[in-house]
Amino acid sequence: MTQKTKSYQVMIVDDERNMCELIETDLRLRGISSRWYTSAQDAMEAIHEYEFEVILTDVRMPVTTGLQLCEQLTQNRPDIPVVVMTAFGSMETAVNAMRSGAYDFITKPIEMDLLAITLQRAIQHRRLTEQVRLLESNHNSAAMFGDILGQSPVMRKLYDHLSQVASSDAAVLITGESGTGKELVARSIHAGSRRSDKPFVAINCAAINENLLESELFGHVKGAFTDARGERKGLFIEAEGGTLLLDEMGELPLSMQAKLLRALEERKIRPVGSDKEFPFNVRVLTATNRDLETAVSEGRFREDLYYRVNVIKIELPPLRSRGADILRLAEYFLKQFASSEKKPISGLADGVAEKLFSYSWPGNVRELRNVMERAVALTRYDKITVEDLPEKIRNFKGGTVFIGGLDPEELVSMEEIERRYITHVLEAVDGNQTQAARILGLDRKTIYRKLKQSEDQDMK
Numbered sequence: 058m059t060q061k062t063k064s065y066q067v068m069i070v071d072d073e074r075n076m077c078e079l080i081e082t083d084l085r086l087r088g089i090s091s092r093w094y095t096s097a098q099d100a101m102e103a104i105h106e107y108e109f110e111v112i113l114t115d116v117r118m119p120v121t122t123g124l125q126l127c128e129q130l131t132q133n134r135p136d137i138p139v140v141v142m143t144a145f146g147s148m149e150t151a152v153n154a155m156r157s158g159a160y161d162f163i164t165k166p167i168e169m170d171l172l173a174i175t176l177q178r179a180i181q182h183r184r185l186t187e188q189v190r191l192l193e194s195n196h197n198s199a200a201m202f203g204d205i206l207g208q209s210p211v212m213r214k215l216y217d218h219l220s221q222v223a224s225s226d227a228a229v230l231i232t233g234e235s236g237t238g239k240e241l242v243a244r245s246i247h248a249g250s251r252r253s254d255k256p257f258v259a260i261n262c263a264a265i266n267e268n269l270l271e272s273e274l275f276g277h278v279k280g281a282f283t284d285a286r287g288e289r290k291g292l293f294i295e296a297e298g299g300t301l302l303l304d305e306m307g308e309l310p311l312s313m314q315a316k317l318l319r320a321l322e323e324r325k326i327r328p329v330g331s332d333k334e335f336p337f338n339v340r341v342l343t344a345t346n347r348d349l350e351t352a353v354s355e356g357r358f359r360e361d362l363y364y365r366v367n368v369i370k371i372e373l374p375p376l377r378s379r380g381a382d383i384l385r386l387a388e389y390f391l392k393q394f395a396s397s398e399k400k401p402i403s404g405l406a407d408g409v410a411e412k413l414f415s416y417s418w419p420g421n422v423r424e425l426r427n428v429m430e431r432a433v434a435l436t437r438y439d440k441i442t443v444e445d446l447p448e449k450i451r452n453f454k455g456g457t458v459f460i461g462g463l464d465p466e467e468l469v470s471m472e473e474i475e476r477r478y479i480t481h482v483l484e485a486v487d488g489n490q491t492q493a494a495r496i497l498g499l500d501r502k503t504i505y506r507k508l509k510q511s512e513d514q515d516m517k
Contacts, residue, residue: 203245233373307347
């Protein structure tokens with residue numbers, strides 16, 4: 058077999074040279090590389106010499122027809138989708154093409170815009186199929202840190218950072234959108250630390266009433282308050298020698314922030330109702346999906362506490378920025394739930410990967426997990442189909458910033474476009490002004506000022 062020397066996106070097969078040249082020229086102008094042949098025999102030989110992502114073939118050709126070429130490719134190179142061209146756009150021709158293994162068909166005379174769209178869909182289909190195949194073959198060797206799964210560059214960079222952080226005893230602030238796995242990261246840091254044989258204790262600061270939170274953290278003595286019928290140690294003492302995660306740190310009330318700061322600075326806690334202090338040996342990790350820098354500037358979070366907990370900062374990437382990890386995680390959850398439900402589900406059907414990639418995943422990994430659990434529960438087939446996905450994913454369209462139509466009366470000013478885009482970015486990052494500032498190339502004060510100006514104008 059000849060070693061492959063070059064890759065092309067499209068192979069064109071048509072016994073009419075003029076048609077081949079016409080299609081090649083049009084595709085080149087669209088940025089799509091191609092190579093053409095006037096017989097099926099030449100095309101089959103070229104398969105061994107060059108790499109193609111999709112094959113476009115005419116149906117009626119001498120010696121070997123396009124349908125026969127489809128059948129040969131299905132046997133020898135089933136990974137390459139075939140699009141069939143035919144001047145006879147009957148249902149029978151279309152059915153025969155599909156039966157021969159064709160991905161799609163298009164009728165002559167050819168509409169070049171439609172052809173380009175069809176070929177791009179086939180190329181995308183092949184690339185997604187290849188990614189799914191690689192995921193299945195590499196599933197057991199997937200890169201991980203602790204229980205965190207993913208091989209994307211952004212996650213590999215995160216693993217390097219986490220391995221350094223785990224060996225330290227410094228305070229860590231874990232930030233990221235809701236559902237990105239902040240507690241999982243905290244547990245992985247603890248598991249990789251020298252404190253791993255000691256307790257890991259986590260508390261959601263937003264889930265506990267302010268009056269009870271101090272008791273939960275520092276403990277209380279008997280009779281400290283109405284329901285204090287006995288003594289309680291508190292989580293700082295329960296986590297002694299290990300790690301304490303304060304999740305949803307941004308929700309702490311200011312009064313509790315002052316008490317926590319004092320405990321962290323002095324490494325001692327005072328139970329509610331006690332006049333004694335007790336030392337503790339605990340590594341404190343904090344997590345939040347809030348923008349603490351903005352909270353500090355607005356007086357909702359103490360600056361001294363912020364710097365105390367933010368010795369090392371770890372920012373978790375949103376799922377939408379993790380590329381093929383979306384499929385890796387989908388496959389992982391699928392196998393997990395298929396096993397627990399005792400369903401013989403082998404993978405994802407055609408079209409599912411494209412829908413998963415296209416969706417924005419505002420709920421991140423947690424949302425993907427729920428989607429796959431739902432799909433496994435509802436599917437009636439041996440693969441997850443597009444119909445098993447929620448409607449919002451099936452029908453998802455990427456967000457746009459509308460700036461007006463062609464009617465001059467609809468057009469808006471540059472100032473209005475800027476305001477809309479800033480609002481759009483803030484919505485995309487769940488209101489995190491620090492992250493929005495980084496995307497926009499502005500500082501947080503400028504963003505605040507521009508939004509305030511637009512609000513003032515709206516009120517006039």
